[in-house]
Amino acid sequence: MRNENSTHQGGSFYQRDRSWHPPAFTPNYKTSVLRSPKNALLSLGNTLSEMTGPVFGHGMLGQLDNDLILNYAQSGEPIGPRIIVHGQVLDEDGRPVRGALLEFWQANAGGRYRHRKESYLAAIDPNFGGCGRTITDDEGRYWFRTIKPGPYPWPNGVNDWRPAHIHFSIFGHAFAQRLITQMYFEGDPMIWQCPVVMGIPSREAVEQLVAALDRQATLPMDTMAYKFDIVLRGRRSTLFENRMEGN
């Protein structure tokens, strides 16, 4: 196992700012209506059960795990705009989170997912699976290559469409940091019309999920690039936690 680094030596995590996240009940996103707990969450504080978590080594990764253009290619390459997504995983103190496992999944360029429950008319791409994963390096950096996903309609309102997006699942260093979110693309007007996105209370927080077009990382005549940084919860220094028993 790697990851023997300073952030593992830390104490409990900063309280999650629930006003920054979407609340459980967001009635314009209809499925949340019956899936949102009505009771207040019980504030637990962190015990060892929350301050530890699974860690994953680079050895588990296959060569094409971070290449969605090639990792499901059967008879050729998938159709659509070629993009690189890259960024850094940081904690709330701005420290890099090294060894973080990122999993990502998405629709193809036409907005179609490879899933039995998907009913959108757009075509399946025989060369696109839509999933990948990677682990951050010592500076918390990651990158992967994929096809830019398309927007797609979904049964919420009679005419709701999701903006183009990529789903991210992130494992930091502790179960308390576990997070699933979505990345959107700079300049997409549909972001601001989406009931899932608009469950996030502030414009500032939504913008944290909008990846910037990154011309400096673009490969000329080859691949466009987007930069998407991710922030996980920060944690206290144990220096301030060595309180006496009984306090």
Place this chain on the structure above:
Amino acid sequence: MVQPFRRLKESPSQTAGPYVHIGATPNFSGIEGVFPHDLGSLPLPAKAQGRRIIVTGQIFDGGGTPIRDALVEIWQADAQGLYPGPGERRGQADPHFPGWFRQPVDTTTDIYRFETIKPGIVPYFDGRPMAPHISFWIVARGINIGLHTRLYFGDEEEANAADPILARIEHRVRVQTLIAPLSDVGSVPTYTFDIRLQGENETVFFDI
């Protein structure tokens, strides 16, 4: 004016959506050949120490309907009460026990199921023992931010009665929503842990 803080904000959560299986359990969803197996789905290693158990149940929405598209992750200590990985500094956990598993709810039976071992006792931050428990994290379409809860064991009445977390549940009638009864005492004991997202007997969820 005072000095500004330079802290960042945690990235806002978004729902895992209906197609979470593509990313988390692609082989289960029919996308084969990308990853050799679905992460967290390998059977419990034969060499893992401790008493083997099965943990299973259903997840119900506020209308009482079982949810078929949820994904469940569990995280727990080994039989000695030690967590795998570098965050554990009290000792070395069983190297054959991963501590973390992930399973989708079965799309035809609505049931989730884990084979694991019964965890040992882990101390609370003040040193008092916590009763054996398994941490749960549930995501699905319609869940905007992953839900944390804990399973406690129905045959650990004494330890549960002394557990500092369970003791903090003000409405005592809700304690039982976290306690999984031993539902089958067969060769591998089975504990049934149903989770209710909303409504009558709503499960206690944690802000951790």
